[in-house]
Amino acid sequence: MVSENGIIHVRIDERLIHGQVATMWTNTLKASRIMIVDDQVVKNDMEKMALKLAVPSGIKLSILTASGAIKNISANKYVGQRVFLIVKSPSVLRTLVEGGINLTQITVGNMSSKTNSKQVRKSVSVTDQDIKDFKYLRSKNINIIAQMIPTDEPTNFMELI
Numbered sequence: 001m002v003s004e005n006g007i008i009h010v011r012i013d014e015r016l017i018h019g020q021v022a023t024m025w026t027n028t029l030k031a032s033r034i035m036i037v038d039d040q041v042v043k044n045d046m047e048k049m050a051l052k053l054a055v056p057s058g059i060k061l062s063i064l065t066a067s068g069a070i071k072n073i074s075a076n077k078y079v080g081q082r083v084f085l086i087v088k089s090p091s092v093l094r095t096l097v098e099g100g101i102n103l104t105q106i107t108v109g110n111m112s113s114k115t116n117s118k119q120v121r122k123s124v125s126v127t128d129q130d131i132k133d134f135k136y137l138r139s140k141n142i143n144i145i146a147q148m149i150p151t152d153e154p155t156n157f158m159e160l161i
Contacts, residue, residue: 005102006033006078010085010093013109016041017054020109020149021086026056028150031084033060037069037092066092070099090133097140105143108157120160121146131161 009029013021016036026034034055041047042065055061060081064072069085072078073096087093089111097103110123117125124146126134138144138158145154 004079005073005076006081006083007035007073007085007103008082009107010087010103010105011107011109012087012090012093012111014088014112015110016086016088017051021084022054022056024149024151026059026084029084030082031059032082033062033078033084035062035064035069035078035083035085037064037066037085037087037096039065042068066095066099070096070101073101074099090130090137094133094136097137097142103137103140103142105145106137106157107154108144108146109148121155123148124160126161134158134161 008031009025011021011025015021016038017034036051041051042063048063051063052061090106093103093106108124111125111130113119113125114127117127117130119125134144134157144157146157146160147154
């Protein structure tokens, strides 16, 4: 289902664009654009180049800061497109929501282990701040699921934390 702002799927995946995203997710979603929102990636030419090379042919790519994404989405720049939004952490999504972006569902894919994080699923570890961000997002009536690949059964993510 295409939302009024063009975003069809929101995924948290620290790896951003990789095999599962480039093939399975993009094809299943019939995405026309992949949008990476990450303030650090925008500044890293090597990482941007790697992402450009990883995007499937025929799919547009946007690499934006959170403020740039809020500005573009709010200006209805992606209406009529099928935008697959990918971020590395829930804090970015919290920033988007606080900036007025309407999200209905978030899929948690991969969050690697960090200092002071706890593993809640095979490829998902969360910090206390991540948990606060997820609780905030859920308080905004956003459905949050865990799902590695499209054929996996979605799990209620909030029950894992």
